[in-house]
Amino acid sequence: MRTLLLLLLFCHVSSPVLHSLKYFITSSTGIPNIPEFVLTVEADELLTKYCDTNKMLEVKHDIAKSFFIKYPEWLEWYRQQCFHFFPNTFKNLTNSLMSVFNQSGGVHVLQETGGCEWDDETDEVKGFAQIGYDGKDFLELDPKTFTWVALRPEAVIAKIRWDADEVLRKFYKASLTEFYPEDLKQYVDYAGSSLLRTELPSVSLLQKTPSSPVSCLATGFYPHRASLVWRKDGEELHEEVDHGEILPNHDGTFQMSVDLKLSSVTPEDWTRYDCVFQLSGVKEDIITKLEKDRIRNNLVKSSNMTVLVTAAVVVLALILIGAAGFIVYKKKKGEREKGKISLL
Incomplete structure (x- = not known):
């Protein structure tokens, strides 16, 4: 790529x-x-x-x-x-x-x-x-x-x-x-x-949850005369997609996205889909295959989550132990001070 x-x-x-x-x-x-x-x-x-x-x-x-x-x-x-x-x-x-x-x-x-x-x-x-x-x-x-x-x-x-x-x-x-x-x-x-310049975008596949549409996002391109589509077996899709508008970025370039609904797509068919970006003035297209390892999402793998939870529990336990020890220390110190005062 x-x-x-x-x-x-x-x-x-x-x-x-x-x-x-x-x-x-x-x-x-x-x-x-x-x-x-x-x-x-x-x-x-x-x-x-x-x-x-x-x-x-x-x-x-x-x-x-x-x-x-x-x-x-x-x-x-x-x-x-x-x-x-x-x-x-x-x-x-x-x-x-x-x-x-x-x-x-x-x-x-x-x-x-x-x-x-x-x-x-x-x-x-x-x-x-x-x-x-x-x-x-x-x-x-x-x-x-x-x-x-x-x-x-x-x-x-x-x-x-x-x-x-x-x-x-x-x-x-x-x-x-x-x-x-x-x-x-x-x-x-x-x-x-x-x-007259042309700038090519970075293209990413994004998904919120496993059941959400996969969004193909192209950002950083110029000029705005561009198209972004999903294809299946080389044919452009129309029924299963939602096209977003071309939006300006703060640096004068543009971004756009197109969503692919996965409700009718089986895992075995994923390799038949690709996202295609075309920019005016550039011959070659940027083609991004629909592959799971290319999709970015907000999910955390279970093994990583276990490690994170375990680490959080340990840290919390240490904090509680430290707090308890400090309270005991302050209490004993207070008793010693009282003892000294009574002896005077």
Whole structure:
């Protein structure tokens, strides 16, 4: 296994990479003590910027910090967007939706996820934007026509209004086809190998109890474009597994897990199962066989437990003996002191 991992470390191949710039916007009304507008921006899944209506603008990643030092005009552009244009625009959009539903007050939340993806080989750029309102999917932008698609019947009225807003249409067209792609390309060009790198994970098999599912955990990989599956006889399983989400680690890498239910797996069949990790840009897969000696759990072997219990009993006995001896010693000493006092 170690030899396989060492070989894979050098299996980086030239392949196209799909880069992404994503922004997440929350505009709310009627919620005290939180900003009415919050914006976060990610480049290739790394959080780079945060701002809100409290006039707070933070650059979150070291690469982003050095990028804005070199290109301060981009930081100023985001500052103007964050503190002026975006809050006003999304407040108007929130008010527009409240008007559609005849809502004069109360707590309401508009959320938007958008941005662009860029293929560095074909130079193809795809923009996207989706709106949620009060916790439900609402509208999605058609990137070809820059008109809105209603995701719910009650969103049709909002679609008609927003499609008729020429200023809004120009805003989305310029953002998704010009500003965001230009920002992403310049950022990727500056970050270079930091974003193009590939890091392989460590893969472990974990199990809480003998009857629990076996979890295959891959952690420490980059980029996030990866897959983790259980296979039986080389065929991917779908019915007996539970897939977890890809989650970020504190160091900028990612982790993910997939559970295999053992209720229908006999011990004789274990060797037919394996966990397979695939990472974008790396030819070879990391394959981990389902074997008992590879599974890590919280159980302690009975022989070890016996030794531990015996040792604990002995230690406790010594403590009790020592305490009893000390009490006897103090008692006798006290009697001797009393004897001395009475003789005086």
